[in-house]
Amino acid sequence: MEWAARAAVRRAPQPIDLMRDRRASMREDPAWMLQIAGMTNMSTVDWPGRLTATLFLQGCPWECTYCHNPAMQDSRVPGIVGWDDVTALLDRRIGRLDGVVFSGGEPTRQRGLADAMRQVSEKGFGIGLHTAGAFPGRLAMVLPLVDWVGIDIKATEAFYPQITGKGMSGRRAWESLRLVQEAGVAHEVRVTVDPTTHTRDEVLATVEQLRERGEEPILQEARAEGANPAYAAALADRRITAVLDEADFADLCVRR
Numbered sequence: 001m002e003w004a005a006r007a008a009v010r011r012a013p014q015p016i017d018l019m020r021d022r023r024a025s026m027r028e029d030p031a032w033m034l035q036i037a038g039m040t041n042m043s044t045v046d047w048p049g050r051l052t053a054t055l056f057l058q059g060c061p062w063e064c065t066y067c068h069n070p071a072m073q074d075s076r077v078p079g080i081v082g083w084d085d086v087t088a089l090l091d092r093r094i095g096r097l098d099g100v101v102f103s104g105g106e107p108t109r110q111r112g113l114a115d116a117m118r119q120v121s122e123k124g125f126g127i128g129l130h131t132a133g134a135f136p137g138r139l140a141m142v143l144p145l146v147d148w149v150g151i152d153i154k155a156t157e158a159f160y161p162q163i164t165g166k167g168m169s170g171r172r173a174w175e176s177l178r179l180v181q182e183a184g185v186a187h188e189v190r191v192t193v194d195p196t197t198h199t200r201d202e203v204l205a206t207v208e209q210l211r212e213r214g215e216e217p218i219l220q221e222a223r224a225e226g227a228n229p230a231y232a233a234a235l236a237d238r239r240i241t242a243v244l245d246e247a248d249f250a251d252l253c254v255r256r
């Protein structure tokens with residue numbers, strides 16, 4: 001999932017009584033428990049055709065080779081943006097933003113997600129979700145609240161551990177895609193092509209399996225920016241063209 005180098009809204013030191021109020025709110029409202037690593041106040045790229053604010057939720061159980069922000073993976077790292085900061089921003093942006101995208105990390109990891117989405121929706125914003133499908137159970141819970149999903153499918157099921165480093169990740173991701181389809185939610189399927197792991201046959205097999213499910217995936221480049229240094233060195237200047245043949249591109253949807 002994409003983090004990119006976006007400005008995080010950092011909280012200033014808080015007076016003691018305000019901190020006490022926040023702790024009380026966390027007990028009563030699960031949305032306050034969200035670990036929010038950063039927030040983009042205005043984005044045109046996180047939900048196609050929509051102007052959004054985007055929240056980056058800390059923590060992901062996978063360790064993808066090409067992860068753009070490995071610092072977002074550790075679920076023990078506390079958030080640095082408070083839920084009150086988010087709601088205050090949204091109150092100022094009513095009528096000026098189309099929606100809010102919950103991104104990560106893996107946003108479906110967090111228990112407060114559904115309550116947060118509900119509150120954002122009640123303010124009149126659309127709800128977007130970026131997910132890699134690591135938690136199909138929670139995804140199923142929040143899908144009725146979501147207007148659009150960007151879901152990453154990384155490979156065929158058996159190939160997943162070579163990218164995520166985790167067994168069962170492929171089964172979870174493909175099950176999540178099934179849930180998104182069954183929910184009838186507008187969505188986009190993205191496949192990041194990783195020249196350090198993917199072969200041409202693997203990418204084409206992934207596309208074929210997605211088409212069998214009625215999807216036309218968007219292929220994306222893996223990038224060195226933000227990735228761990230070992231991956232950046234291994235990737236070097238290899239691009240998607242190092243994996244696929246020129247003739248393949250006539251039949252594929254690629255976002256560069």
Ligand code: SF4
Nearest residue numbers: 001060062064067132
């Ligand atoms: S699914 Fe992979 S790329 Fe996305 S946040 Fe987790 S480790 Fe990074």
